[in-house]
Amino acid sequence: MFDLIFKNACIIDGTGKPPFYGDLAIKDNIIVDRGKNLGSAKNVIDAEGKFLTPGFIDTHTHYDAQLTWDPWALPSPCLGVTTLFIGNCGFTIAPCKPEHRDLTLRNLTNVEGMSLEALRQGVEWNFETFPEYLNYLEQRGLGPNIAAYIGHSSIRVYAMGEEATNRSANQDEIKIMQDIVHESMTCGAIGFATSTFEGHNGENGIPMPSRLAEHKEMISLIKSMSLSGRGVFMLTKGLDTPIKTIKDWMQGTNRPAVVAALLHNPMFPNAMDKQVQSIKNATDEGIEMWGQVSCRPLTMEFTMKSPYLFEGFSSWKIAMQAANEEKYAEVLKSTELRQNMKEELADPKRVRLFNDNWDEVIVRTVKNDKYNKFEGKNLKQIASEEGMHAFDWLLDHALSEGGMETEFIVYLLNKDKSAVGRLLKSENTTISLSDAGAHQTFFCDAGYGLYMLDNWVKKSNLMSIEEAVYRLTGKQADIYRIDQRGRLVPGQYADILLIDKDKVGVTEPYKVNDLPGGAVRLTVDSIGLDGVWINGKRVVQNGSLVDRKNLSGHLIRAFHA
Ligand SMILES: [Zn+2]
Structure with missing residues (x-):
């Protein structure tokens, strides 16, 4: 007897193979069988006229702070995201000494456009180290599955205090940072994240700490990550960090590098194609690299x-x-x-x-x-x-x-259809960059997955639906070495979306004021997303959470090499 069976679904399984009709059976939190006439289940869902796909894996979010007061990381799960990564660009809230808490929040306010009042009221400081932060999230419970980077700017402040924003690190400080990276990898970080991007500034325009790192610091920390034999290096790169430099940093580590943010700029129509080409060349030469691209035009609301x-x-x-x-x-x-x-x-x-x-x-x-x-x-x-x-x-x-x-x-940025289409279709890119949890008054791209299916598959016919689903699910799991997720095949966790075959997408953004202290954020609603299951539990029905207390997400700590 299974716990759940989806019947007569049009299954797009995340492997990239064409859709097929069939049933899918779940026992506990695992997909255990697929095909026809699988047997009986406690719960049967008629999926006639629906697509069944794996949940989206959003690899670029900034929910680090929000997760302490909102275990659901809203609105992402309501938009089909079942697994998400935090700590991108190296902006994390752990490790953090008590005396640096307010500085950390003030920096986040500026660099990620979060309301300072919301952060001050909302963040629960039940941790100091990165392992403590992960334990706290895990014990408190999570809505979606979460994987966390150890963040460069945070460990720099931890090791150097306020001076992290104005000078290079000495050998002792680099050693402290290396130990933190190593410890974090051992306790389950997905990798090491940093930024050299000129637009990443903390309070009063002071550069975010990672921007002050010299090459030897970068190389030492990437090396510390790679000692675990696992881990992804994630970088939001600035103008002075060409792909060649990243290639030099990665030399001999045998780890993949993910490079953000490859957004098309009409002033430099071929710049991103050239970057993708350099990324391809590096990969061909044995340094695995991926360009993070976005399927959304980058718009911002601002005052x-x-x-x-x-x-x-x-x-x-x-x-x-x-x-x-x-x-x-x-x-x-x-x-x-x-x-x-x-x-x-x-x-x-x-x-x-x-x-x-x-x-x-x-x-x-x-x-x-x-x-x-x-x-x-x-x-x-x-x-x-x-x-x-x-x-x-x-x-x-x-x-x-x-x-x-x-x-x-x-x-x-990212408005030119044919240019963005080229970036999305490249073999060397990964579709991401929702920035969910950040810049919440400027835009909301948390629904990028549904938008991809609507805009780039249905409306523009850029690629087949199975290819789009693969790029949003199975391919992400492969790049980031996540076990048992991203595909609807037996043995995998039951992270599943039930989507209307005829209509899918997201609404226009609108404002809600549900952040701590009533601060405003922009959000969107799903269109045609009938249900979301995370680890076998139904968490979303017709666009809304079924039960806030039903925290079925896992903190993902194990990744393959
Ligand atoms: Zn970011």
């Missing part, structure tokens, strides 16, 4: 209180350093800042988030009724109507009454 799109600009640093609102307003007035920013914006040498394309910045909603006429218009239009540079208009507007509250949306 001028915290315009993330400018943070990669060196001229904007002075604005990020402003200690309070008054000082910030003064900086926005300064002609020097405006001049420098305009020059930097006009200089197309460097790849970055925003490239002077003001027609992609749109006024969404205004607070002050006086400005109603601007709603829905882009800044290029407005600037030409007002006879001024768009950047001046933006800053003047911010300084006017209620202007700091005006909400903008900007289409930053």
Whole structure:
């Protein structure tokens, strides 16, 4: 007698092979059989007219802090994600000494756009070390399955204190960090994550600690990871970290490297194709490498209180350093800042988030009724109507009454269909970058998996549904060496999605204020996702959680080599 049988499903099993009709049987939390007439079960689900697929494996999220108050990592499981990775880019909350807690939260506020109030109210500091953090999550319980990176910026602050953000590490400090990486790998980290990306800045624009690491520090820490014989090196790379450098770092480790974030930029139409080619070359030469790409256009909603799109600009640093609102307003007035920013914006040498394309910045909603006429218009239009540079208009507007509250949306990257299609189809890329749990007031891409099936399979016909499902599930499990997940075959954990064959996707984003202290986040709902099972337990029905207390997720600690 099985616990559960899905009958007459159109099974897309995550191996990449074409869909087929059949039944799937589950006992306890494991898929035990598939085929026809399998026998009886306590619970039978008629899956006629539905796809049955493995749950999505979201390899790039930032739920590290949220998981301490929300074991479900909402909204991801409601959007078909059954396994997710935390600690990406090296921004973790463990290890963390008590005296560095507030610094850690203030950095997260800036680098990952999280509400400081929500973090201060929400984070449960029941741990200091990384093993303690994992034990805490496991004992408290988890909605989805979680795998965690040990994060470079956190271990740097642990070893060096506040100086982690302003100097290179000495040999003793590197040794402390190496020991932490080793300990973390032994207790179940999925790998070691870091960032050299110029847009990753903590409080007051101070670079995130990992950006200060010299080559020898990087090499030492990657080596520590590899000593365990397991582990993935994850890097969000900056302009000064070419693929060749990463290749040098990985030399002799026999471990894979995952490189983020390969987003298409119209100013440099072939830059990402070249990176993918370098990644392919490295892999062909024996250094396994994967490019992390996104199936979503990168859009951001923002106000001028915290315009993330400018943070990669060196001229904007002075604005990020402003200690309070008054000082910030003064900086926005300064002609020097405006001049420098305009020059930097006009200089197309460097790849970055925003490239002077003001027609992609749109006024969404205004607070002050006086400005109603601007709603829905882009800044290029407005600037030409007002006879001024768009950047001046933006800053003047911010300084006017209620202007700091005006909400903008900007289409930053990854908009070109054929270019993004090439990245998604490459053999050397991995589809990810939802950034779920971060930037929650700017965008919500947690539903990227359903969007992939809707936009790139149904609407654009870029690839077959079995290929898309494979890339979102089985291929992820393979790249990251996760056992028994990512495929609907006997012996695997029952992480399963039941999806309407005719309609699948996500809604437009909308706001909810359910973060600690009532802070706002953007979220989306699923379309056509009838059910989600995690380790054999049904956790989502018609888009909503079945029972918040039903924490069936596992902390994944074992990975193969
Ligand atoms: Zn990230």
